[in-house]
Structures are given as structure tokens and as C-alpha cells.
Amino acid sequence: MDRLASIALFLRIVERGSFTAAAASCGVSRPAATAAIQALETRLGTRLLQRSTRHVRPTQDGQLYYDRCLSALGALEEADRAIGKALTGTIRLDTIGHLARTVILPALPGFLARHPGLVVHLGEGERLIDLLREGVDCVIRGGPVPDSDMIARPLGVLPEITVASPDYLARYGVPATPDDLDGHVMIGFASSRTKQILPLEFTRAGDVLEYALPARLVVSGAESCAAAARLGFGLAQAPRYRFEDDIAAGRLVEVLRDFPPLPTPLTLLYPSNRQLAPRVRIFMDWLIEIFAPLTEAGRADPGR
Incomplete structure (x- = not known):
């Protein structure tokens, strides 16, 4: 596994808290993931992850390395986009099932046609999930936004x-x-x-x-x-x-x-402690655009 792939795997392990889940999302086997992290730790000369029977957490050095690598990978993706390189990767969204079927799916072919290197993983749910643990980039939820460390972008209100x-x-x-x-x-x-x-x-x-x-x-x-x-x-x-x-x-x-x-407020939520990848930012901007007609009536009459 090359260096960038090993770093991406390490980031996913920290976010998911699991070698198995991270390996599956990166398309590698559990033994290959273990070997890649061991090689990364050997190269750096420090232990990056604290393993227990139930969870995997970053060490103090691991957290520092995570923060720096997250920023660096985001900058690399921005650099690729700046010179016109197509966006690639998977975007994971969790949303209300009916919104997925009636609003997002009908408009999605146009988005994917503009960005052929992207894959959208669409999950359905209404509970407030742990985005980092479950490997989700953003969620759409209806109703009042609970107190959390996530950043909220209003999509409007639904009459x-x-x-x-x-x-x-x-x-x-x-x-x-x-x-x-x-x-x-x-x-x-x-x-x-x-x-x-x-x-x-x-x-x-x-x-x-x-x-x-x-x-x-x-x-x-x-x-x-x-x-x-x-x-x-x-x-x-x-x-x-x-x-x-x-x-x-x-x-x-x-x-x-x-x-x-x-009216019910509709909100797009994403983690505050994760640098937003350009592909996710573009996807969220597109979501705001396609939801505008649905929520327009609600915004026009906020007193209702």
C-alpha cells in the first residue's frame, strides 16, 4: 500500500474507531490494513493508535498526525481541483428516506454526469447518528437541531x-x-x-x-x-x-x-472537527440548490 493510501486508511480508522470497518470502507482486507498501519508506525517511529478489544483510539502522537494529515489531504484535493482535475471519491449522505426518493434521486443523474469520478453512498434514517464513527460525511434531518458539535447549514423550512x-x-x-x-x-x-x-x-x-x-x-x-x-x-x-x-x-x-x-426546519449537518473535502463541499452546495424549490414556500412565509 502506498504512503497516501496508508494515510487515508489511518484517517478512516480514527474516524470509524475500528480496523475492520475502516478496511471495508477502503476496500482492503483486515490483515492488509493492520500491516499498513504497522508499516506507517515503523516509518514514523511512534505508535499512532491505542487498541483495545472494543475500540481503536489515536494516541497523543496519533491525534496530532491525524489533524495534520487531514489538513494536508484536503489541501491536495483542492490543488487537484484548482488545475482542473476531476473530483474523485465517495460521498456518504444519510437522509430521510422519502426525501431521498422524491428529491435527491431524481436530480442525482445530473450531478453525477457533471462529476463522473464521484460515487454517492445514500443511507436512509431519521436518528441523529455519530457521523465520524459511522463514516458519514453529512446528514439531512428535519425538526429542531439538537445541541451537538456538528455544523448546521439550513436548507429551509417545509410547510x-x-x-x-x-x-x-x-x-x-x-x-x-x-x-x-x-x-x-x-x-x-x-x-x-x-x-x-x-x-x-x-x-x-x-x-x-x-x-x-x-x-x-x-x-x-x-x-x-x-x-x-x-x-x-x-x-x-x-x-x-x-x-x-x-x-x-x-x-x-x-x-x-x-x-x-x-413548518419543519430542514438542516444539513456535518462534523465540525473534520476539514471539508472539496467533493463534499460541492455536493452540499448542490443539495442546497435542489432543495430550494421544495422549501421556497416555507421561507416566503416564515411566520407560519
């Missing part, structure tokens, strides 16, 4: 709506205001962060109203919630873009339009 199936409304009636919700039921949605069932939320004259209606069904996934709404299990709330096709096809009906939920 939210309340919907129900025609069958449900035929059985329970169409509420004209939130005061008409007595006797109605909702689809319980359990927060991935708190595990608590979220109440329905409405705004009226600048105030935020919460209604914890009875729920005969509780789900923890957005796709299950949408499917349950179409089947008439109760009222549901989600960003408008998720239900537009259902509303157009008559499978769902928007209700309480004059009392919308607060």
Missing part, C-alpha cells in the same frame, strides 16, 4: 399540513377549527428521539395549540404514518410535499387549512 382520508371524514366529520376536534382520533407518531407520541399541532393568531387526541394506532415511521392516513386510521400531520400526490388523487383531504402546524 406542514393536516390530512385525513375521505372515509375517515365521512365517519368523523370535517373539523372547521381545532375546537371541533372532540371525538376525533389521530395516528400516533412516536418521536425517534424521545419515543413519546407527538401531539397534533396547530397555529391560530400567532399561538401554537397542541391536541393529544386518542390514537388506536401508533407508528414510528413516516411511511407507515402516511399509509395509515390513507387507510382511514385518523388525522395525520406531515410536510405538504409528502401528501401532494395523495391529495391530487383524492386519497387524502387537507383539513384545517387555516390552522397549519408550524
Whole structure:
């Protein structure tokens, strides 16, 4: 393994905390990774990694070497780009599944055509993951941004709506205001962060109203919630873009339009302690560009 490849492997081991995971992501065997790091430590005359049965951590010298090498590799990639060399490598994004399928994938062929040397690894999830440990470059998450050491780039806000199936409304009636919700039921949605069932939320004259209606069904996934709404299990709330096709096809009906939920902020997050590679920076700029039309309505009316 050449010197640059060994350094890249070392960086990945520090970030993943695992020889096995780092070797797999770099496309080498576990024994080859071990031999490469041993050779690197022999050349430098110092131990770079502290190994235990469960984790791998950098030594004091290893952390210093990591910081310097990370900066140097970023500078090399910038130099390649400055002279017109095509970007290469893998970009790892973790995002909400429905956003991946409806926003990112349709636009991705154009991005890959402009950058034929790049590969996008697209993961789906809604929990806040350890980006360094799991080898992810950036994530897209909806809702308030929790306190963390990650850098946040706002993508905008997603207008939210309340919907129900025609069958449900035929059985329970169409509420004209939130005061008409007595006797109605909702689809319980359990927060991935708190595990608590979220109440329905409405705004009226600048105030935020919460209604914890009875729920005969509780789900923890957005796709299950949408499917349950179409089947008439109760009222549901989600960003408008998720239900537009259902509303157009008559499978769902928007209700309480004059009392919308607060919009959901959409945020792009990446580690603060990692120098941003040019390929990742270009990819994130592209994400901001393609999400602009989806969130434009929300930005135009921030008071909703």
C-alpha cells in the first residue's frame, strides 16, 4: 500500500474507531490494513493508535498526525481541483428516506454526469447518528437541531399540513377549527428521539395549540404514518410535499387549512472537527440548490 493510501486508511480508522470497518470502507482486507498501519508506525517511529478489544483510539502522537494529515489531504484535493482535475471519491449522505426518493434521486443523474469520478453512498434514517464513527460525511434531518458539535447549514423550512382520508371524514366529520376536534382520533407518531407520541399541532393568531387526541394506532415511521392516513386510521400531520400526490388523487383531504402546524426546519449537518473535502463541499452546495424549490414556500412565509 502506498504512503497516501496508508494515510487515508489511518484517517478512516480514527474516524470509524475500528480496523475492520475502516478496511471495508477502503476496500482492503483486515490483515492488509493492520500491516499498513504497522508499516506507517515503523516509518514514523511512534505508535499512532491505542487498541483495545472494543475500540481503536489515536494516541497523543496519533491525534496530532491525524489533524495534520487531514489538513494536508484536503489541501491536495483542492490543488487537484484548482488545475482542473476531476473530483474523485465517495460521498456518504444519510437522509430521510422519502426525501431521498422524491428529491435527491431524481436530480442525482445530473450531478453525477457533471462529476463522473464521484460515487454517492445514500443511507436512509431519521436518528441523529455519530457521523465520524459511522463514516458519514453529512446528514439531512428535519425538526429542531439538537445541541451537538456538528455544523448546521439550513436548507429551509417545509410547510406542514393536516390530512385525513375521505372515509375517515365521512365517519368523523370535517373539523372547521381545532375546537371541533372532540371525538376525533389521530395516528400516533412516536418521536425517534424521545419515543413519546407527538401531539397534533396547530397555529391560530400567532399561538401554537397542541391536541393529544386518542390514537388506536401508533407508528414510528413516516411511511407507515402516511399509509395509515390513507387507510382511514385518523388525522395525520406531515410536510405538504409528502401528501401532494395523495391529495391530487383524492386519497387524502387537507383539513384545517387555516390552522397549519408550524413548518419543519430542514438542516444539513456535518462534523465540525473534520476539514471539508472539496467533493463534499460541492455536493452540499448542490443539495442546497435542489432543495430550494421544495422549501421556497416555507421561507416566503416564515411566520407560519
